[in-house]
Amino acid sequence: xxxxxxxxxxxxxxxxxxxxxxxxxxxxxxxxxxxxxxxxxxxxxxxxxxxxxxxxxxxxxxxxxxxxxxxxxxxxxxxxxxxxxxxxxxxxxxxxxxxxxxxxxxxxxxxxxxxxxxxxxxxxxxxxxxxxxxxxxxxxxxxxxxxxxxxxxxxxxxxxxxxxxxxxxxxxxxxxxxxxxxxxxxxxxxxxxxxxxxxxxxxxxxxxxxxxxxxxxxxxxxxxxxxxxxxxxxxxxxxxxxxxxxxxxxx
Amino acid sequence: xxxxxxxxxxxxxxxxxxxxxxxxxxxxxxxxxxxxxxxxxxxxxxxxxxxxxxxxxxxxxxxxxxxxxxxxxxxxxxxxxxxxxxxxxxxxxxxxxxxxxxxxxxxxxxxxxxxxxxxxxxxxxxxxxxxxxxxxxxxxxxxxxxxxxxxxxxxxxxxxxxxxxxxxxxxxxxxxxxxxxxxxxxxxxxxxxxxxxxxxxxxxxxxxxxxxxxxxxxxxxxxxxxxxxxxxxxxxxxxxxxxxxxxxxxx
Numbered sequence: 001x002x003x004x005x006x007x008x009x010x011x012x013x014x015x016x017x018x019x020x021x022x023x024x025x026x027x028x029x030x031x032x033x034x035x036x037x038x039x040x041x042x043x044x045x046x047x048x049x050x051x052x053x054x055x056x057x058x059x060x061x062x063x064x065x066x067x068x069x070x071x072x073x074x075x076x077x078x079x080x081x082x083x084x085x086x087x088x089x090x091x092x093x094x095x096x097x098x099x100x101x102x103x104x105x106x107x108x109x110x111x112x113x114x115x116x117x118x119x120x121x122x123x124x125x126x127x128x129x130x131x132x133x134x135x136x137x138x139x140x141x142x143x144x145x146x147x148x149x150x151x152x153x154x155x156x157x158x159x160x161x162x163x164x165x166x167x168x169x170x171x172x173x174x175x176x177x178x179x180x181x182x183x184x185x186x187x188x189x190x191x192x193x194x195x196x197x198x199x200x201x202x203x204x205x206x207x208x209x210x211x212x213x214x215x216x217x218x219x220x221x222x223x224x225x226x227x228x229x230x231x232x233x234x235x236x237x238x239x240x241x242x243x244x245x246x247x248x249x250x251x
Numbered sequence: 252x253x254x255x256x257x258x259x260x261x262x263x264x265x266x267x268x269x270x271x272x273x274x275x276x277x278x279x280x281x282x283x284x285x286x287x288x289x290x291x292x293x294x295x296x297x298x299x300x301x302x303x304x305x306x307x308x309x310x311x312x313x314x315x316x317x318x319x320x321x322x323x324x325x326x327x328x329x330x331x332x333x334x335x336x337x338x339x340x341x342x343x344x345x346x347x348x349x350x351x352x353x354x355x356x357x358x359x360x361x362x363x364x365x366x367x368x369x370x371x372x373x374x375x376x377x378x379x380x381x382x383x384x385x386x387x388x389x390x391x392x393x394x395x396x397x398x399x400x401x402x403x404x405x406x407x408x409x410x411x412x413x414x415x416x417x418x419x420x421x422x423x424x425x426x427x428x429x430x431x432x433x434x435x436x437x438x439x440x441x442x443x444x445x446x447x448x449x450x451x452x453x454x455x456x457x458x459x460x461x462x463x464x465x466x467x468x469x470x471x472x473x474x475x476x477x478x479x480x481x482x483x484x485x486x487x488x489x490x491x492x493x494x495x496x497x498x499x500x501x502x
Contacts, residue, residue, distance in 0.1 A: 192477075196477065199470060200471055207467060216455060219451045226443075
């Protein structure tokens with residue numbers, strides 16, 4: 001698939017795009033072979049056959065290369081997940097398919113994911129999936145969850161339309177965290193977690209329409225709106241709490 | 252409070268316990284002053300006025316010192332949280348108090364928490380809060396959540412008695428992760444998150460008794476039982492799923 005994409009680019013993409021792709025693919029290969037920390041921009045440039053100055057022109061630093069990796073991963077996931085999104089309308093099956101496909105796509109990078117995660121975990125790092133720099137990859141991932149939900153036969157509250165895909169993405173981030181720690185062969189344990197958790201997520205989403213849960217759903221909505229990056233825009237309803245004041249007592 | 256604890260130890264504790272405490276306190280001070288990565292066992296021994304061999308006798312490595320830090324933090328939290336556990340019976344107020352008290356107790360260590368977290372995040376690290384090595388600190392933390400719940404006026408399902416405190420601890424770990432990333436003054440943002448999330452947690456626990464939620468609660472119970480370290484023991488009920496088989500479809 002990577003090869004095909006490259007072939008297409010060789011016909012259509014301008015030279016600069018070709019060079020950018022070459023540098024990124026070389027970097028990803030070296031990250032896998034040598035590890036992220038041990039791979040320098042100099043080594044990447046040398047291996048790609050470009051000048052160091054040229055490499056820096058396309059990617060100002062290694063972090064920027066990782067953003068390119070995030071974008072690539074998101075694009076590969078979007079392509080690979082299409083059969084799932086076009087398939088079964090059962091939400092649990094769809095959520096399971098979306099997450100298992102992500103594990104498939106990410107598997108080749110698992111070996112360096114752990115050391116790599118140390119950098120992404122730094123509070124000041126642009127590599128954090130929550131950073132402003134990661135917005136493109138994040139939006140791409142959230143849109144997959146939106147299509148997963150929209151194509152299902154589960155009825156959801158229109159008020160939660162913006163929020164649920166973000167929440168599903170947050171669950172995916174939890175899975176990624178678990179996956180980084182996963183040392184089982186072919187990350188079998190992460191796959192098992194998806195098998196088990198997808199029906200729970202689907203059921204919780206289906207239940208979110210129930211009247212008895214409405215106050216809870218509102219509270220969750222408000223706190224996610226406040227704390228998630230690029231959070232859901234208010235959807236015109238009355239605010240259910242006064243931000244900036246003390247904690248509301250749960251009765 | 253640290254000073255009082257030390258005074259007591261000077262009267263009662265045997266020499267070996269005094270030495271152990273001295274080494275641990277010296278290490279924590281150096282971690283704060285110089286950072287975790289830059290502090291060597293040699294420097295700790297020197298600063299504590301003991302031989303390097305002696306330091307290694309009590310703590311086989313820096314990781315072991317961090318386990319001592321976890322235990323200390325758990326003990327300080329247990330002491331500081333007592334007024335909360337003896338106070339208001341409202342579950343949201345109690346959960347809020349437990350978590351805010353943890354933020355108070357942990358605040359002095361926040362500066363080195365970020366770099367420190369990089370080590371704890373390593374999949375192979377005994378410093379992970381989920382590791383076998385961290386079992387003592389984990390059990391201590393879970394028991395605080397158990398007392399938080401048991402002393403509240405919220406009625407809960409006896410079947411969930413083992414599980415809920417573990418779940419509350421898992422939420423605490425989520426808070427710790429957020430707190431590590433938090434760069435606001437006095438980790439104000441983390442405090443705000445506690446104010447907002449505690450009522451949600453309390454409400455969710457109160458709702459977990461509702462009949463309509465029973466299948467969801469069972470599923471969550473089963474998956475936590477499978478994936479949480481030292482998970483809740485089965486409580487005699489019939490299993491609600493067949494472990495080891497494929498995913499169960501949520502209807």
